[in-house]
Amino acid sequence: MSSRTSVRISTLAIFGVGLIGGSLALALKQAGYVGKVIGVGRSRTNLERALRVGAIDEIQSDPRQAVAEAEVIVLATPVHTIRQLLKTVSACMDETKIITDVGSVKGGIVEAARHALGPCFTGFVPGHPIAGKEKSGINAASAELFENHRVVLTPVRETSPEACRTIRRMWTATGGEVNVMGVEDHDRVLSLTSHLPHVLAYVMMDFLSISPDRQECYRMAAGGLYDFTRTASSDPEMWRDICLMNKPQLLEHIARYQQHLDRLAGMIDQDNGNGIGEMYASAKQARSRITEKRKTPSG
Amino acid sequence: MSSRTSVRISTLAIFGVGLIGGSLALALKQAGYVGKVIGVGRSRTNLERALRVGAIDEIQSDPRQAVAEAEVIVLATPVHTIRQLLKTVSACMDETKIITDVGSVKGGIVEAARHALGPCFTGFVPGHPIAGKEKSGINAASAELFENHRVVLTPVRETSPEACRTIRRMWTATGGEVNVMGVEDHDRVLSLTSHLPHVLAYVMMDFLSISPDRQECYRMAAGGLYDFTRTASSDPEMWRDICLMNKPQLLEHIARYQQHLDRLAGMIDQDNGNGIGEMYASAKQARSRITEKRKTPSG
Numbered sequence: 001m002s003s004r005t006s007v008r009i010s011t012l013a014i015f016g017v018g019l020i021g022g023s024l025a026l027a028l029k030q031a032g033y034v035g036k037v038i039g040v041g042r043s044r045t046n047l048e049r050a051l052r053v054g055a056i057d058e059i060q061s062d063p064r065q066a067v068a069e070a071e072v073i074v075l076a077t078p079v080h081t082i083r084q085l086l087k088t089v090s091a092c093m094d095e096t097k098i099i100t101d102v103g104s105v106k107g108g109i110v111e112a113a114r115h116a117l118g119p120c121f122t123g124f125v126p127g128h129p130i131a132g133k134e135k136s137g138i139n140a141a142s143a144e145l146f147e148n149h150r151v152v153l154t155p156v157r158e159t160s161p162e163a164c165r166t167i168r169r170m171w172t173a174t175g176g177e178v179n180v181m182g183v184e185d186h187d188r189v190l191s192l193t194s195h196l197p198h199v200l201a202y203v204m205m206d207f208l209s210i211s212p213d214r215q216e217c218y219r220m221a222a223g224g225l226y227d228f229t230r231t232a233s234s235d236p237e238m239w240r241d242i243c244l245m246n247k248p249q250l251l252e253h254i255a256r257y258q259q260h261l262d263r264l265a266g267m268i269d270q271d272n273g274n275g276i277g278e279m280y281a282s283a284k285q286a287r288s289r290i291t292e293k294r295k296t297p298s299g
Numbered sequence: 300m301s302s303r304t305s306v307r308i309s310t311l312a313i314f315g316v317g318l319i320g321g322s323l324a325l326a327l328k329q330a331g332y333v334g335k336v337i338g339v340g341r342s343r344t345n346l347e348r349a350l351r352v353g354a355i356d357e358i359q360s361d362p363r364q365a366v367a368e369a370e371v372i373v374l375a376t377p378v379h380t381i382r383q384l385l386k387t388v389s390a391c392m393d394e395t396k397i398i399t400d401v402g403s404v405k406g407g408i409v410e411a412a413r414h415a416l417g418p419c420f421t422g423f424v425p426g427h428p429i430a431g432k433e434k435s436g437i438n439a440a441s442a443e444l445f446e447n448h449r450v451v452l453t454p455v456r457e458t459s460p461e462a463c464r465t466i467r468r469m470w471t472a473t474g475g476e477v478n479v480m481g482v483e484d485h486d487r488v489l490s491l492t493s494h495l496p497h498v499l500a501y502v503m504m505d506f507l508s509i510s511p512d513r514q515e516c517y518r519m520a521a522g523g524l525y526d527f528t529r530t531a532s533s534d535p536e537m538w539r540d541i542c543l544m545n546k547p548q549l550l551e552h553i554a555r556y557q558q559h560l561d562r563l564a565g566m567i568d569q570d571n572g573n574g575i576g577e578m579y580a581s582a583k584q585a586r587s588r589i590t591e592k593r594k595t596p597s598g
Contacts, residue, residue, distance in 0.1 A: 196503075213484075220429055220488055224497055254563075290528065
């Protein structure tokens with residue numbers, strides 16, 4: 001956790017004070033990095049809870065008022081709401097303000113922002129903290145969520161370097177490690193490391209849920225099923241939106257994954273023990289590289 | 300952990316004193332359930348280590364001598380060695396002895412035992428403790444490995460009820476919970492809960508390992524990839540053998556999994572948000588049933 005720094009953002013508005021938005025607020029408060037935090041969202045209960053735990057200082061029901069007062073605006077609502085939200089906030093944006101998001105897919109959001117913000121698009125810094133848990137809401141939030149986790153920023157040609165620096169420093173204050181990537185690179189890599197695994201886990205549970213053996217299967221989950229399907233506890237709507245938004249990358253990766261699975265099935269069918277052993281040994285070796293490079297367990 | 304009970308097995312021979320065989324020995328020793336444990340295996344180093352940590356009392360290089368002395372024989376070597384091992388031990392089997400195994404696939408092993416043991420097949424109790432970790436060898440073994448874990452026995456029509464009772468009590472003494480299932484039921488259920496998840500994780504890593512984005516992917520694994528592919532750290536040879544031995548069940552399940560994945564890909568392609576959301580919500584609900592029923596985390 002970064003030590004207390006002087007306040008760098010006097011007024012921050014967070015749209016969506018859930019797991020990510022709430023944790024960001026808590027982290028920045030704990031670091032003494034932010035002055036006033038204004039929370040905006042759909043659930044009054046969640047916002048009141050956020051107020052009680054000190055994540056936010058004020059609940060604002062008028063989004064445009066929140067934007068008008070803030071120096072930095074964070075959009076942390078579900079990705080399918082971002083397009084509309086950008087239109088709503090654009091009316092009060094000006095070139096002194098910085099706006100950023102935390103969405104798991106960058107391409108669609110960048111295009112929506114380019115379209116909605118006009119000349120203020122230069123103040124938009126696309127972002128994505130690679131952190132999270134299956135739980136949601138301010139109750140799940142914690143000031144430590146981003147510590148030692150990667151936070152990807154995907155500025156484009158038009159993005160103001162100063163805006164980008166501000167958002168980079170904001171995330172660094174939470175303990176996150178900022179990496180800059182291209183929009184398409186981000187969407188392709190995250191499709192592989194996050195979207196595809198979620199899809200495959202959801203499909204596994206969907207497949208099991210209609211099996212006549214499902215009750216037995218639920219009882220025998222300690223053989224591997226438990227960890228493999230952890231991500232299938234994630235929010236269905238959020239992941240529906242991610243899949244639709246990252247459609248081209250994901251469909252490509254699903255198709256190529258299936259080719260590899262077909263190849264393995266063929267080797268099993270032909271009793272090709274050598275081929276299978278080689279594939280598994282190579283996979284194990286690749287997996288050891290993840291374990292080495294990983295900093296902390298994902299939440 | 301079961302409290303100390305009186306010694307029920309005076310002499311136990313364990314073939315393969317690795318993670319499973321070694322943990323079984325340690326658990327029975329700790330429970331005071333077994334008198335002398337004889338260890339047989341390929342690696343002198345591993346056996347000497349097993350002796351040092353008190354898992355076994357004696358190393359025996361002659362398998363037939365080990366069988367001749369023992370009251371109960373446990374085959375805990377890799378599944379592809381079991382067929383040969385059964386032939387070796389059959390020469391010294393008699394109808395007073397009980398022999399059991401711990402293999403992850405029952406069908407092939409039961410057939411091999413029926414063929415190799417002749418009239419002594421009635422003393423063979425097919426078994427499979429649903430426990431384990433990616434690590435192997437006596438170094439990874441622990442007396443607590445089976446606590447609150449299910450141990451499946453798949454006796455067949457010819458199996459002596461008394462032999463089955465002896466093996467049931469043996470596993471209960473380790474803290475495991477014994478469940479009896481049919482051979483085919485076991486292989487079908489474990490294909491779903493264990494073999495298929497391992498296959499899908501291995502294929503994911505194999506797929507990634509040849510991707511131009513792999514270095515980036517290894518760095519971005521906190522998004523879900525890490526847990527999803529944990530099982531790809533498992534022993535490649537062991538899993539090659541399991542896949543080949545459980546071929547019909549596994550190929551059937553891979554094919555049906557592929558159908559479900561195709562269906563999802565189709566829904567993404569057609570922007571069918573409702574269909575995707577429903578599938579994911581149903582999957583999440585099914586996954587919650589695993590979390591409820593699971594007793595302890597798998598190793």
